[in-house]
Amino acid sequence: MTRGRSLGCGLFLFQWRNVFAHLSVQRRFEKSESHGCTGEGNSLEHLLRLQKLDLEIEECKRREKEIPRQKEKHDLQRKRMAEELEERQAICQRLEVEQRKCYGEIEQQQEQIAKYQQQLNTVKKNEEYQALLNEIETTKRQIGQKEERILTLMEELEEAQERLKADEERIDAAVKRIDAHCEALDEELNAAVEKRKQLEAEAEKAAEAVEPDLLRKYRRIRAANISGPAVVPLDDSNDKDPVCTGCYMHVRPQLVNEILAQEVRSCNHCGRLLYYRDHFEEDNANTAEILR
Ligand SMILES: [Zn+2]
Numbered sequence: 337m338t339r340g341r342s343l344g345c346g347l348f349l350f351q352w353r354n355v356f357a358h359l360s361v362q363r364r365f366e367k368s369e370s371h372g373c374t375g376e377g378n379s380l381e382h383l384l385r386l387q388k389l390d391l392e393i394e395e396c397k398r399r400e401k402e403i404p405r406q407k408e409k410h411d412l413q414r415k416r417m418a419e420e421l422e423e424r425q426a427i428c429q430r431l432e433v434e435q436r437k438c439y440g441e442i443e444q445q446q447e448q449i450a451k452y453q454q455q456l457n458t459v460k461k462n463e464e465y466q467a468l469l470n471e472i473e474t475t476k477r478q479i480g481q482k483e484e485r486i487l488t489l490m491e492e493l494e495e496a497q498e499r500l501k502a503d504e505e506r507i508d509a510a511v512k513r514i515d516a517h518c519e520a521l522d523e524e525l526n527a528a529v530e531k532r533k534q535l536e537a538e539a540e541k542a543a544e545a546v547e548p549d550l551l552r553k554y555r556r557i558r559a560a561n562i563s564g565p566a567v568v569p570l571d572d573s574n575d576k577d578p579v580c581t582g583c584y585m586h587v588r589p590q591l592v593n594e595i596l597a598q599e600v601r602s603c604n605h606c607g608r609l610l611y612y613r614d615h616f617e618e619d620n621a622n623t624a625e626i627l628r
Pocket residue numbers: 580581582583584585603604605606607608
């Protein structure tokens with residue numbers, strides 16, 4: 337059990353805040369005295385810069401993956417709208433075909449009536465004459481029914497054509513909107529690719545400034561597929577033990593002391609590298625901005 341813990345939480349907090357105040361003053365002094373500082377704190381500063389770039393690269397990659405998916409959704413919308421139009425056009429075509437069929441049948445039946453009427457002049461028997469008259473009557477009735485059907489079809493066709501026209505206008509406007517959005521997405525994708533390439537070049541340079549052991553640790557954490565940053569600040573905003581802002585678990589007091597002494601330590605819960613927020617105010621602000 338550490339001495340800090342045995343003295344109780346309140347005393348521990350008092351202790352490490354004093355340690356921090358001392359270290360901060362010392363660090364500021366060191367910074368003003370020498371620009372060639374190669375301590376862990378300094379390397380961590382480079383690492384935070386690298387992380388900022390890596391997180392921006394990650395965001396670019398996320399957009400690079402997301403944009404094609406958004407475009408696929410738009411393609412699907414276009415396809416559905418085209419199908420909708422085809423369906424409307426098919427309704428109109430079906431009505432037109434039925435209409436033409438009715439006209440054709442009426443024509444045939446009228447020819448049939450003409451034949452029956454010619455036969456009326458040649459038949460001799462009264463029953464045959466009567467039978468022909470019945471046939472003429474039945475055919476005329478059927479023609480009447482077909483003419484009524486044609487009138488109904490005309491109304492339905494007019495309605496369907498109006499609906500088709502309205503749908504064509506609506507879908508045309510929607511497709512134009514989708515096309516414009518896709519164009520903007522293409523531009524955004526190109527910009528993301530360009531930005532990522534630029535950031536990757538910057539990150540490569542930034543990595544060279546990081547102490548190799550620290551860089552290996554950092555890369556290992558990132559390779560472990562931990563979401564978000566691999567280097568996170570301690571959160572000491574409440575009056576309890578500080579927490580790791582990666583996993584939000586309390587960090588052991590001894591570890592906190594070591595971090596306050598600007599040693600690079602990993603969170604004992606999630607393995608992320610920890611640093612004290614006030615040591616790297618600027619970098620921390622940048623990381624927070626990316627994560628927002
Ligand atoms: Zn953690």
